[in-house]
Amino acid sequence: MTMFEAILLTVATAATPLLIAALGELVVERSGVLNLGVEGMMVMGAVTGFAVAQYTGSAWLGMFAAILAGAAFSLLFGFLTLTLITNQVATGLALTLLGLGASAMIGESFVGLPGIRMNSFYIQGLTDIPYVGRFLFGQDPIFYISILLTIGVAWFLFRTRAGLTLRAVGDNHTSAHALGVPVVRIRYLAVIFGGACAGLAGAQLSLVYVPQWVENMTSGRGWIALALVVFASWRPWRILAGAYLFGAVTIGQLHAQALGIGVPSQFMSSLPYLATIVVLVLISRNKRLTLMNTPTSLGKPFVPDR
């Protein structure tokens, strides 16, 4: 394996959780709901995936359990914001705080245990193709899911009737409601999808990226995923590009640390967070463009009139 190939692979592994979580949040926000609980759902997915893989010995079961856990956890957010019409920002924060706390307690007995790694594919012949073989044909299943998910979300949002309806709900829930579209039901489904994606992204962390459990192991990735959605102007393919850009920054700073270029490691580690800020500033600088891209009903409460 060449150096180039190795770097490409690690970038993909670092980008995949961001990509999956951001795609989920993209669908949620396109339906007009702002769920700031991504970090919390992700960390719940990570701990559930790890725990179930430990008990059953199967990384696949861990992954499915993580998806379910993320979805179930998101329902809490859905019930509060969609049924009880609570403030979405505050409720999302509550979800993150609860997720970080609950996962810390659940995972306490797993700290230090060796995890179960999800195996990468190996296809005789194809995986051995020089330069691109490992990247295209030799990665873990969640990588392929993330790519399929990007295609799927892009197709769903812009090529299907249901996707059009979802975007309509996000752009103007009052008109959609007047046309007989079940606004709340669609938003529930979107929130659950977002939760499932965040759970899967968490499972990638604890089953592929670093197969172990560490408290707060998402370390802000859920928030970076939220930033990616803004960065991508709510478009799926741009999320793919953004996630790989951030993956490259993460891996780049790790390599720089390993090479020992004389800059303190803490400064290198803060690069992904600083990059997030810089990117957000660049993208939101143009106020008109941002307004045009943002789903108009995003974060606004919807009280159905009867």
Next chain:
Amino acid sequence: MMRIEIVKRPQHSALFSALSPFIALFLTLIAGAILFSILGKNPISALDSYFVEPLTEVWSIHELLVKAAPLILIAVGLSVCFLSNNWNIGAEGQFIAGGIAGSILPVVFPDFQGWYVLPIMLLLGMAGGMAYATIPAYLKVRFNTNEILTSLMLVYVAQLFLDWLVRGPWRNPQGYNFPETVQFSDSAVLPAIWPDSGRAHWGFALAIIAAVLVWFMLSRTLNGFEIKVLGRSSRAGRFAGFSAGRLTFFAFLVSGALAGLAGIAEVSGAVGQLRTSISPGYGFTAIIVAFLGRLNPLGIIAAGLVLALSYLGGEAAQISLGISEKSARIFQGIILFFVLASDSLIYYRIRIVSRLSDTALKGA
């Protein structure tokens, strides 16, 4: 089939406005009892050792005040932010920035001693928190950047910077390589209020003063009125000639200053030196305190004591029940959920209707 139906009240309910924090606390206790039962503990004695026992001894009352001080200070500042629709969730970072800035004197110039050291430290702490909070405020006003994400990202940056500082340039040379700075000299330590009975320090008094001052500002001054108007409707605020940008700076500066003050008060009063980690998440827990106190500084004093109690209860439960002290963080998260849910009773009437009566109604 049952269904929950929400109907907007013609005007908000004063009754539920006063009751909602208590409803939330009551529901949290019930949820806690259920949680303890699932863990196989007697729920009554568990809740007793969690929420009552810490209040029965003098030393633990002191601990309560030590933990409540930063929570109240930060949450009071956050109330100004949240009321004006500025979502500063990076108070944890501003807390660290304040702790670092305030420690410059005792760490870099330890020979500098006298009565004036402490006031300078506190001012530097406030300035540090303020400066750090200016970043998201400036980015929001100038570049329209989402303050939630920028303020949060800066938390990670602050944590890493503190880590570098105490492992690198500020590490105590005589400290056997522990990642800690020198112990602060006596003139740099925030003294205890009642040194004979325990270690509660003057940070708590500062928190009460800050809460009263901000309460006065919010309820009795034009500035406070501006905050509330712009927070409820930026359009109405603009018509009244209030500047949203100026207010964003104001809110972030106040909350940054108070978080910074909390940081240096904690470092100087409770820890006595800088370490790699100086906060068990006070900046985030303070968000819960702010909401439980209904964004009212006086309510926040009470809410801060409640959340401080949850930290102590977690420690007590670990010792007496063998439940992880991390259960406290679950309690804290659950409280916020119930607070938000009961707050919706203020604005909405909630009815549980069965499908049957629904169709009967339509038939009629």
